[in-house]
Amino acid sequence: MLIDMGKGNHLLAVSKDDSSVLGLPTCGTYNRPDIEQLLALAPDLVITQPDGGEPSPKLQKLADAGVFKLAVLPHARSVADVSQSLIDADWGLGAVVADPQAASAAERKMRQQLDSVAAVVSDRDRPRVLLVLNPSTLGVIGPKTTHDEILQLAGGTNAAESFGSSYLQLSREQVQTIARPDVILLIQPNGQSVTESDAWLRSFEGLTVPAVTQRRFVVIRHPQASLPASSIPAVVAEIAAAIHPQDAQAIQRAYELAGRVEGQPVAPAANETKP
Amino acid sequence: MTEAVARNDRSRRRTTIILSIIAAVLLSVVAARLLTSSIGLGLPSGDNAWFLMRERLEHLAVAAIVGVALALSGVALQALLRNPLAEPYILGLSTGAGLGIMLQGYVGLTLAIAMGPPEWGAIVGSSLSLLVVYLASRRRGIIDRLGLLLAGVVLSTINGALILLLDYLAGPGQLRDSVSEWMMGALAVRPMGLTDAIAASAASAGVLLLYWHGPAMDIATLDDDEAASLGVPVGRLRLVLLTSASVLAAAAVVVAGPIAFVGLIAPHLARSLLGPVHRPLILGAAMLGATLLIAADTASAAIAYAKPSFGMIPVGIFTALIGGPAFLWMLRPQLGRGME
Numbered sequence: 001m002l003i004d005m006g007k008g009n010h011l012l013a014v015s016k017d018d019s020s021v022l023g024l025p026t027c028g029t030y031n032r033p034d035i036e037q038l039l040a041l042a043p044d045l046v047i048t049q050p051d052g053g054e055p056s057p058k059l060q061k062l063a064d065a066g067v068f069k070l071a072v073l074p075h076a077r078s079v080a081d082v083s084q085s086l087i088d089a090d091w092g093l094g095a096v097v098a099d100p101q102a103a104s105a106a107e108r109k110m111r112q113q114l115d116s117v118a119a120v121v122s123d124r125d126r127p128r129v130l131l132v133l134n135p136s137t138l139g140v141i142g143p144k145t146t147h148d149e150i151l152q153l154a155g156g157t158n159a160a161e162s163f164g165s166s167y168l169q170l171s172r173e174q175v176q177t178i179a180r181p182d183v184i185l186l187i188q189p190n191g192q193s194v195t196e197s198d199a200w201l202r203s204f205e206g207l208t209v210p211a212v213t214q215r216r217f218v219v220i221r222h223p224q225a226s227l228p229a230s231s232i233p234a235v236v237a238e239i240a241a242a243i244h245p246q247d248a249q250a251i252q253r254a255y256e257l258a259g260r261v262e263g264q265p266v267a268p269a270a271n272e273t274k275p
Numbered sequence: 276m277t278e279a280v281a282r283n284d285r286s287r288r289r290t291t292i293i294l295s296i297i298a299a300v301l302l303s304v305v306a307a308r309l310l311t312s313s314i315g316l317g318l319p320s321g322d323n324a325w326f327l328m329r330e331r332l333e334h335l336a337v338a339a340i341v342g343v344a345l346a347l348s349g350v351a352l353q354a355l356l357r358n359p360l361a362e363p364y365i366l367g368l369s370t371g372a373g374l375g376i377m378l379q380g381y382v383g384l385t386l387a388i389a390m391g392p393p394e395w396g397a398i399v400g401s402s403l404s405l406l407v408v409y410l411a412s413r414r415r416g417i418i419d420r421l422g423l424l425l426a427g428v429v430l431s432t433i434n435g436a437l438i439l440l441l442d443y444l445a446g447p448g449q450l451r452d453s454v455s456e457w458m459m460g461a462l463a464v465r466p467m468g469l470t471d472a473i474a475a476s477a478a479s480a481g482v483l484l485l486y487w488h489g490p491a492m493d494i495a496t497l498d499d500d501e502a503a504s505l506g507v508p509v510g511r512l513r514l515v516l517l518t519s520a521s522v523l524a525a526a527a528v529v530v531a532g533p534i535a536f537v538g539l540i541a542p543h544l545a546r547s548l549l550g551p552v553h554r555p556l557i558l559g560a561a562m563l564g565a566t567l568l569i570a571a572d573t574a575s576a577a578i579a580y581a582k583p584s585f586g587m588i589p590v591g592i593f594t595a596l597i598g599g600p601a602f603l604w605m606l607r608p609q610l611g612r613g614m615e
Binding site: 134136137138139142162163164165168169170171172173174176177178202203205206207208 | 312313314323326327329330331451456457461464465466468576579583584585586587588589
């Protein structure tokens with residue numbers, strides 16, 4: 001999020017959870033920071049986003065002793081949470097780095113990109129999409145999750161919605177008769193593209209659901225695909241392109257233009273959106 | 276003399292009856308699984324009927340293969356180590372097989388070379404683990420019962436840590452989709468293939484091999500000198516038991532990941548019903564191992580149907596929940612002896 005605010009050059013290191021960012025050094029995770037490494041970098045400000053909402057006690061102690069300033073952001077679990085993490089007047093990143101305008105601009109850009117991608121796919125059929133995290137046990141993402149919200153924005157319907165759980169392992173029978181996906185997406189940051197020989201495809205062998213008969217398997221490879229924050233628009237664009245391949249170019253262009261231009265959502269060219 | 280023959284006949288009849296009852300229980304569990312699935316109760320019908328029936332049959336077959344392999348691995352270990360608490364999971368064979376698979380994958384990934392099927396890594400890992408536990412618990416030619424279990428638990432922990440280390444070094448999802456889920460032990464969701472066929476062959480060969488050596492295993496419950504004086508080739512028998520236990524544990528891990536306690540409960544139940552004679556014990560333990568795993572899979576499917584948000588709970592969780600307390604209960608006399 002700081003990079004989106006134009007503050008990337010102030011970053012000394014990132015948590016291991018964000019290790020893909022700019023090739024910066026890492027110093028532990030949000031929940032278990034590497035204190036020695038962190039002190040060696042002598043930061044003025046430490047921003048953390050721990051799972052339980054409470055920062056590591058060691059981190060808190062050092063902050064209380066005035067070694068650095070500590071900002072604790074709640075874990076972002078939705079687009080609204082990410083927005084709030086940027087612009088909240090009390091604890092948002094804008095307030096933390098004393099640049100609320102940069103935070104507002106980053107938040108606007110994120111909204112703009114989401115709206116622009118959503119505009120491209122808004123009048124399309126919404127395919128049933130199975131979001132797979134663990135193909136060998138058919139571990140899938142259910143409703144009321146960040147990924148479910150991302151999928152809605154990308155113009156899809158969660159094929160595991162009726163199961164009601166945020167994460168569960170399905171049987172092949174459940175995939176065949178209840179989920180019946182049109183598209184199967186494997187969430188695998190930095191993963192490879194699908195090849196016919198991929199072992200994970202074996203979990204779906206023999207099923208007669210549309211996704212399998214039409215070979216609609218896609219790996220979502222964005223580096224932050226499993227833990228998106230302000231990168232949500234990029235993940236939405238990748239998923240939207242995967243489930244609406246006929247609109248892939250228009251989606252990409254809408255996403256890129258919205259990232260550059262402020263104002264109204266960028267409408268795609270007519271010849272690119274209506275097959 | 277006539278009385279001894281009559282006693283033998285009675286004992287044989289009793290064994291046959293008990294084995295028949297165990298077989299009937301196994302058949303009932305098989306029927307229950309065929310009628311229970313994650314999407315409903317009763318036999319499948321409609322367009323997908325054949326697909327759904329094949330799914331259930333494959334689940335049945337895989338559960339039976341894994342259950343038989345684990346139970347027989349337990350029987351072989353208990354005979355080899357003369358310890359009724361020996362079990363592939365507790366002694367670190369299952370995690371050793373898992374470590375072998377992970378190490379094989381890691382070397383292949385690092386050197387970018389094909390390392391062959393995972394069965395090899397699993398067999399090497401479980402054999403080495405058994406060897407380490409065996410040597411670590413042996414003092415002056417005697418295997419300490421409690422020391423054996425402790426060595427197994429420690430080795431299992433080390434194997435688990437090394438598995439996590441390899442997963443960490445390789446990066447998320449490079450060697451396994453999710454190591455933590457794999458470590459729970461679950462029946463795979465893919466259609467049956469070569470791996471399952473190899474495991475089925477190992478389980479079948481295990482039944483035949485151990486059944487063949489049953490009488491020698493009976494005599495080998497005496498000490499080595501006595502067994503040798505009665506004509507049992509102790510060294511060869513030990514090799515057969517060691518190889519069988521390792522290969523069977525490896526076969527189960529390749530198919531379903533490390534599943535705990537089946538190798539303990541099935542032989543223990545069989546021994547309490549059929550007595551210590553190995554031939555009926557092997558048949559009984561094999562059937563009870565299959566029964567346990569199929570019952571756990573049936574419970575998982577029934578829960579997924581009754582409460583869809585739970586999904587398919589890995590069978591390893593059921594076996595651990597049942598087997599853990601059973602193990603503690605069986606361990607009580609040994610702990611008491613330690614206090615004295």
